[in-house]
Amino acid sequence: MNRVVGILLASLVGALVLSVALGSVPLPLNRVLGALTFQSSQGDQLVVWQIRLPRALAAGFVGAALGMSGAALQGLLRNPLAEPGILGVSATAALFATFVLYFGLATAGPLVLPLAAVAGALIATLLVALAALRTRSVVTLILIGVGLSSFSAAIMALLMNLAPNPFSLADMVNWMLGTVDNRSFDDLLFALPFMAIGVAVLLASRRGLSVLALGDEAAEGMGLDLKRQRLAVIIGAGLATGAAVALAGAIGFVGIVAPHLVRPFLRYDPARLLVPSALLGGLILVLADIGVRVLPTDSELKLGVVASLLGAPVFIWIAARRRLA
Amino acid sequence: MKLLEAEGLGYSIDGRVLVADAAFALGAGELTALIGPNGSGKTTLLRLALGLLEKDAGSSSIDGTAVESLSPVERARRVAYLPQARPLVWPQPVRDVVSLGRFAYGAALGRLSQEDSEAVERAIRACQLDGFEERAADTLSGGELSRVHLARALAAETPLVVADEPVAALDPRYQHKTMQLFANMTRAGRSVLTVIHDLDLALRYASKVLWMHEGRIVANGTPQETFTATRLRDVFGIDAQVLSDGAHTRLEISGPA
Numbered sequence: 001m002n003r004v005v006g007i008l009l010a011s012l013v014g015a016l017v018l019s020v021a022l023g024s025v026p027l028p029l030n031r032v033l034g035a036l037t038f039q040s041s042q043g044d045q046l047v048v049w050q051i052r053l054p055r056a057l058a059a060g061f062v063g064a065a066l067g068m069s070g071a072a073l074q075g076l077l078r079n080p081l082a083e084p085g086i087l088g089v090s091a092t093a094a095l096f097a098t099f100v101l102y103f104g105l106a107t108a109g110p111l112v113l114p115l116a117a118v119a120g121a122l123i124a125t126l127l128v129a130l131a132a133l134r135t136r137s138v139v140t141l142i143l144i145g146v147g148l149s150s151f152s153a154a155i156m157a158l159l160m161n162l163a164p165n166p167f168s169l170a171d172m173v174n175w176m177l178g179t180v181d182n183r184s185f186d187d188l189l190f191a192l193p194f195m196a197i198g199v200a201v202l203l204a205s206r207r208g209l210s211v212l213a214l215g216d217e218a219a220e221g222m223g224l225d226l227k228r229q230r231l232a233v234i235i236g237a238g239l240a241t242g243a244a245v246a247l248a249g250a251i252g253f254v255g256i257v258a259p260h261l262v263r264p265f266l267r268y269d270p271a272r273l274l275v276p277s278a279l280l281g282g283l284i285l286v287l288a289d290i291g292v293r294v295l296p297t298d299s300e301l302k303l304g305v306v307a308s309l310l311g312a313p314v315f316i317w318i319a320a321r322r323r324l325a
Numbered sequence: 326m327k328l329l330e331a332e333g334l335g336y337s338i339d340g341r342v343l344v345a346d347a348a349f350a351l352g353a354g355e356l357t358a359l360i361g362p363n364g365s366g367k368t369t370l371l372r373l374a375l376g377l378l379e380k381d382a383g384s385s386s387i388d389g390t391a392v393e394s395l396s397p398v399e400r401a402r403r404v405a406y407l408p409q410a411r412p413l414v415w416p417q418p419v420r421d422v423v424s425l426g427r428f429a430y431g432a433a434l435g436r437l438s439q440e441d442s443e444a445v446e447r448a449i450r451a452c453q454l455d456g457f458e459e460r461a462a463d464t465l466s467g468g469e470l471s472r473v474h475l476a477r478a479l480a481a482e483t484p485l486v487v488a489d490e491p492v493a494a495l496d497p498r499y500q501h502k503t504m505q506l507f508a509n510m511t512r513a514g515r516s517v518l519t520v521i522h523d524l525d526l527a528l529r530y531a532s533k534v535l536w537m538h539e540g541r542i543v544a545n546g547t548p549q550e551t552f553t554a555t556r557l558r559d560v561f562g563i564d565a566q567v568l569s570d571g572a573h574t575r576l577e578i579s580g581p582a
Binding site for chain 2: 002078079080207210211213214215217218220221222223224225226263267268269270271272
């Protein structure tokens with residue numbers, strides 16, 4: 001394990017502990033540890049196990065899935081501004097979730113909403129994967145992703161436009177802002193398998209991302225199976241991103257910013273970037289979620305809003321500082 | 326057995342023929358120059374022969390095996406390919422870029438085997454990049470970068486190297502250095518196929534020249550056999566004289582025909 005991974009992992013664990021300790025009622029470290037080991041009061045155990053820990057873990061997993069997907073897609077598409085949703089997966093997942101909210105189906109069960117989001121993500125992933133089998137150009141893939149995103153956004157706008165009542169409109173808007181509020185271990189257990197498969201596929205195919213840095217033609221000449229590599233990244237990033245959207249709604253910029261910040265420490269190698277990007281993505285969202293909870297605001301701040309407020313300026317900074325054309 | 330053998334290769338796009346009925350064979354110990362004017366189909370021919378582009382007609386084999394039945398890794402262990410377009414996305418250090426040449430042997434950046442590291446070192450020295458190892462690739466000049474990509478291709482240490490315009494960006498000294506390097510490799514039993522626009526270099530270093538014109542191979546033989554004033558005018562549209570003083574042959578180009 002290299003130094004970057006070690007530092008990020010330690011920071012992430014620290015941030016998770018901090019996240020469990022902080023909140024409307026701050027818990028000192030000994031009470032946190034007591035609750036985690038089931039040796040403190042019922043009240044403390046309830047706060048830690050039912051409320052704070054699942055929420056902190058959700059923020060961490062969502063950030064990690066987005067960070068790694070962003071890093072892999074930036075490597076595949078050879079573009080430092082690529083983001084996990086670039087292939088239309090996030091927008092389609094969000095569209096399916098909006099459908100559920102529009103028709104008031106979310107009340108049918110706690111898993112209906114994430115199930116719909118994952119289904120949307122899988123359908124988008126399948127469409128882009130089929131396109132990848134037919135085209136040689138990554139630009140075509142990006143354009144298909146942009147088209148898919150725009151179309152999903154258009155239908156979402158239509159659903160909001162026709163919202164049957166202000167409450168369902170508020171539900172849709174709230175969900176789209178992105179949050180890990182009220183997430184339970186059941187929500188986590190539903191999303192984790194998809195994330196785990198996505199992450200495993202990405203990690204298994206990461207060596208190919210290194211050679212793609214020299215262009216598709218050279219990479220093929222060096223022995224890369226271009227089609228397989230593209231399919232692996234599309235499916236891996238699609239699953240991980242889809243699960244992240246299902247768990248927390250739309251959360252932007254983490255997937256762009258995290259890989260960019262760690263890249264110089266890993267000699268700009270797209271393969272070695274994956275794990276540190278995941279750790280930093282998780283760290284950023286856990287810290288942002290702590291901010292959301294401790295900042296005194298009248299109505300609850302949404303994690304997605306804070307992530308965008310922090311991420312967008314960094315995005316502009318990255319775009320302005322690009323070294324290679 | 327030939328390292329690379331192509332027969333009747335043909336390729337057209339939207340009814341426009343880019344390569345037609347092209348045949349050639351490369352044996353060990355040969356330095357073959359592929360020459361021809363812009364748009365004569367040189368790059369397309371290389372890609373067809375290596376199976377990187379799906380051909381409309383003909384066949385191509387590497388070491389006697391049809392290119393279609395070789396996996397990308399198997400092909401990469403037999404032939405190193407240096408394309409003409411060499412995009413670079415990240416400002417990676419030179420050593421890492423060269424190390425990517427070991428991909429087909431399972432190498433991953435940051436944990437190269439002893440064998441991989443040694444091959445990378447040899448390639449860096451061969452392309453005279455000593456001292457540049459930790460330089461970020463985007464801080465290099467066009468010619469230096471060109472040598473980095475060549476070193477990447479050489480690091481694979483394959484029996485055959487196929488290079489598309491490897492010396493185009495190099496100064497005269499490195500142009501000759503590179504051609505000498507190729508000549509040395511072929512003397513050691515390896516084989517090089519290179520696209521080249523400098524006819525003097527082709528004449529001087531190549532053991533065999535493939536002439537391409539409008540998608541067809543119009544001549545295939547030693548420089549002494551194939552360099553004639555008529556052919557230079559027909560293929561390249563230039564007025565040139567081929568001068569020979571017995572030991573050396575050289576070219577005097579007076580201008581477009």
